[in-house]
Amino acid sequence: xxxxxxxxxxxxxxxxxxxxxxxxxxxxxxxxxxxxxxxxxxxxxxxxxxxxxxxxxxxxxxxxxxxxxxxxxxxxxxxxxxxxxxxxxxxxxxxxxxxxxxxxxxxxxxxxxxxxxxxxxxxxxxxxxxxxxxxxxxxxxxxxxxxxxxxxxxxxxxxxxxxxxxxxxxxxxxxxxxxxxxxxxxxxxxxxxxxxxxxxxxxxxxxxxxxxxxxxxxxxxxxxxxxxxxxxxxxxxxxxxxxxxxxxxxxxxxxxxxxxxxxxxxxxxxxxxxxxxxxxxxxxxxxxxxxxxxxxxxxxxxxxxxxxxxxxxxxxxxxxxxxxxxxxxxxxxxxxxxxxxxxxxxxxxxxxxxxxxxxxxxxxxxxxxxxxxxxxxxxxxxxxxxxxxxxxxxxxxxxxxxxxxxxxxxxxxxxxxxxxxxxxxxxxxxxxxxxxxxxxxxxxxxxxxxxxxxxxxxxxxxxxxxxxxxxxxxxxxxxxxxxxxxxxxxxxxxxxxxxxxxxxxxxxxxxxxxxxxxxxxxxxxxxxxxxxxxxxxxxxxxxxxxxxxxxxxxxxxxxxxxxxxxxxxxxxxxxxxxxxxxxxxxxxxxxxxxxxxxxxxxxxxxxxxxxxxxxxxxxxxxxxxxxxxxxxxxxxxxxxxxxxxxxxxxxxxxxxxxxxxxxxxxxxxxxxxxxxxxxxxxxxxxxxxxxxxxxx
Amino acid sequence: xxxxxxxxxxxxxxxxxxxxxxxxxxxxxxxxxxxxxxxxxxxxxxxxxxxxxxxxxxxxxxxxxxxxxxxxxxxxxxxxxxxxxxx
Numbered sequence: 071x072x073x074x075x076x077x078x079x080x081x082x083x084x085x086x087x088x089x090x091x092x093x094x095x096x097x098x099x100x101x102x103x104x105x106x107x108x109x110x111x112x113x114x115x116x117x118x119x120x121x122x123x124x125x126x127x128x129x130x131x132x133x134x135x136x137x138x139x140x141x142x143x144x145x146x147x148x149x150x151x152x153x154x155x156x157x158x159x160x161x162x163x164x165x166x167x168x169x170x171x172x173x174x175x176x177x178x179x180x181x182x183x184x185x186x187x188x189x190x191x192x193x194x195x196x197x198x199x200x201x202x203x204x205x206x207x208x209x210x211x212x213x214x215x216x217x218x219x220x221x222x223x224x225x226x227x228x229x230x231x232x233x234x235x236x237x238x239x240x241x242x243x244x245x246x247x248x249x250x251x252x253x254x255x256x257x258x259x260x261x262x263x264x265x266x267x268x269x270x271x272x273x274x275x276x277x278x279x280x281x282x283x284x285x286x287x288x289x290x291x292x293x294x295x296x297x298x299x300x301x302x303x304x305x306x307x308x309x310x311x312x313x314x315x316x317x318x319x320x321x322x323x324x325x326x327x328x329x330x331x332x333x334x335x336x337x338x339x340x341x342x343x344x345x346x347x348x349x350x351x352x353x354x355x356x357x358x359x360x361x362x363x364x365x366x367x368x369x370x371x372x373x374x375x376x377x378x379x380x381x382x383x384x385x386x387x388x389x390x391x392x393x394x395x396x397x398x399x400x401x402x403x404x405x406x407x408x409x410x411x412x413x414x415x416x417x418x419x420x421x422x423x424x425x426x427x428x429x430x431x432x433x434x435x436x437x438x439x440x441x442x443x444x445x446x447x448x449x450x451x452x453x454x455x456x457x458x459x460x461x462x463x464x465x466x467x468x469x470x471x472x473x474x475x476x477x478x479x480x481x482x483x484x485x486x487x488x489x490x491x492x493x494x495x496x497x498x499x500x501x502x503x504x505x506x507x508x509x510x511x512x513x514x515x516x517x518x519x520x521x522x523x524x525x526x527x528x529x530x531x532x533x534x535x536x537x538x539x540x541x542x543x544x545x546x547x548x549x550x551x552x553x554x555x556x557x558x559x560x561x562x563x564x565x566x567x568x569x570x571x572x573x574x575x576x577x578x579x580x581x582x583x584x585x586x587x588x589x590x591x592x593x594x595x596x597x598x599x600x601x602x603x604x605x606x607x608x609x610x611x612x613x614x615x616x617x618x619x620x621x622x623x624x625x626x627x628x629x630x631x632x633x634x635x636x637x638x639x640x641x642x643x644x645x646x647x648x649x650x651x652x653x654x655x656x657x658x659x660x661x662x663x664x665x666x667x668x669x670x671x672x673x674x675x676x677x678x679x680x681x682x683x684x685x686x687x688x689x690x691x692x693x694x695x696x697x698x699x700x701x702x703x704x705x706x707x708x709x710x711x712x713x714x715x716x717x718x719x720x721x722x723x724x725x726x727x728x729x730x731x732x733x734x735x736x737x738x739x740x741x742x743x744x745x746x747x748x749x750x751x752x753x754x755x756x757x758x759x760x761x762x763x764x765x766x
Numbered sequence: 767x768x769x770x771x772x773x774x775x776x777x778x779x780x781x782x783x784x785x786x787x788x789x790x791x792x793x794x795x796x797x798x799x800x801x802x803x804x805x806x807x808x809x810x811x812x813x814x815x816x817x818x819x820x821x822x823x824x825x826x827x828x829x830x831x832x833x834x835x836x837x838x839x840x841x842x843x844x845x846x847x848x849x850x851x852x853x
Contacts, residue, residue: 291787293825323805
């Protein structure tokens, strides 16, 4: 009997594949070394469907070398379990696939059709299935729906997508070369100076991304607000009070502002002109990954990495198409009507799906961006078979509504501009109303148009100035990046890939380089960026990163070779690393100083000691091992002030103060529990009053 | 000679008493004073300007530190002295 082995990327995808390919709808689930697989027996064929669990191979130093040694230029692909500790599951998984591959006639990679998926499939076929990558076929699909999986199985590509595989290998290898050498250079420099380990990292994409945040932080830190004045007026027309503004939005001097108020106060104006303008709002374009991530952040506050994880779960449930796409195109072959028919079965989407289905033709408003592998993100029309978690439900709803909105008609709005003259002064009243809601109806509540309805006004009508004042205002500093806007910037600057950008942001947070939702660069970020700028500016040079990205993209289209790109990268990196090595002591000294400062800042309270005014610190007792708040004036002023602290969980000093006593608040995070915010001073006072009442 | 910034202890620039950030803050303060002066029709002393800037929540942290430093009597007299020496 002929045997076929299909390798999927994740266990859930393998289950969907097996269900789609088994005629009875039930594939028999089996297990080998703890790895699940599915067997489908037909008259003349046995299909085995197994899966990877993400990347099972990774780049590492060729042969064995000390983990802290650098520079390293020789690398090899190794099973992950050989490189990282505690990967026993991966070892057994690979063993299971190796055993399943015995006696197989046809190999098929059914991993996600993109760089990472193609690489995962290739590595397993090449190294676990004895070089089967050279004879394996490739299934290409964008959704895990039965129809698409069956079609992809019936018509596989005859060979693996080697340009994608090469591009994937190259990206991992180049990132490894940069990441390992630069991060080891920083970590080792700090270690050699201080004899203490602090994990420091930078990389090909991480460095330039951090630089953006640091540059913005510098702009904010050196911002001086400038004063300006606006004229705010309330006029009465036909017995109705309306807000009006002066013809010049910002007046630069207070004299100008005072003059305007003096000249018009208490006067009667005349409506001199009335201008109506119609304008059209085109529907949004379909979601590519970064737009979805930005919208999910804007509406729900989800970090980009969470949105991606949620979208991937929805994809594995066959509810939406493959989310790691940069396309904003929805080709007709996805079956618009079929999808809308499916969606109309859900009461929530019934009305709008039917409204779209009643149209003669359906044409989405596609965007410019394309992706050779996948269309934009769209719902499959399948209703969820399980109860979605609240976060999944939100992202699913956003994807469905966005999909429907792209087919909506143009929205029409009318703006009104009323010009009122008082002597030589001109005031303006603005109004707006929606004439046709169009696509907005499909995208509510994610899109809202506000209306300012004015009463009917005619030219020559009188307008009495009821209130008139000059308001002093100040210019605002540039806004801080948030995860969504930083991701968008990375995309615009073409650094990183749709799959890795969110991960890079996570790393920056984890390393303590950035913090907060409105991203703030820490002092460590400043120092790392300064050092890299001083000793190896090309590492954080966006232009070079972009150039390298372009070269790697050209591997996908076969215009560039993996070997050439790696040679270029090594040639670029070698002098930088040599330079860093030569300046290890200076770099180590500067880094150590910053790390110490940061650690000190993390344990120093903003609120001074209420008894002696010295700084308060979080201290761990050498004798008891317990942590508490103690006064730094203990030795100098013999101050014995102290406050107890919770002994378990991760302690953070918050930027907020207690409403009751003004003392700095603390937060304690314990795994699996809600973060606890409390005031150590109030807690102490409460404890003391309780013990007093008990003893009384 | 002092090697570090007078305000934060970071390495100072060759041509300044301050680090890059505080030097930039000082330049911004100087530059913006001209605009503030124009906005208030010339009726604004440097001291009132610095006090006003210090109070605003939009003001950057490095600028606030620099403004506070410039408002300190000893720093002003030191700067005045430096100005006199330059003359």
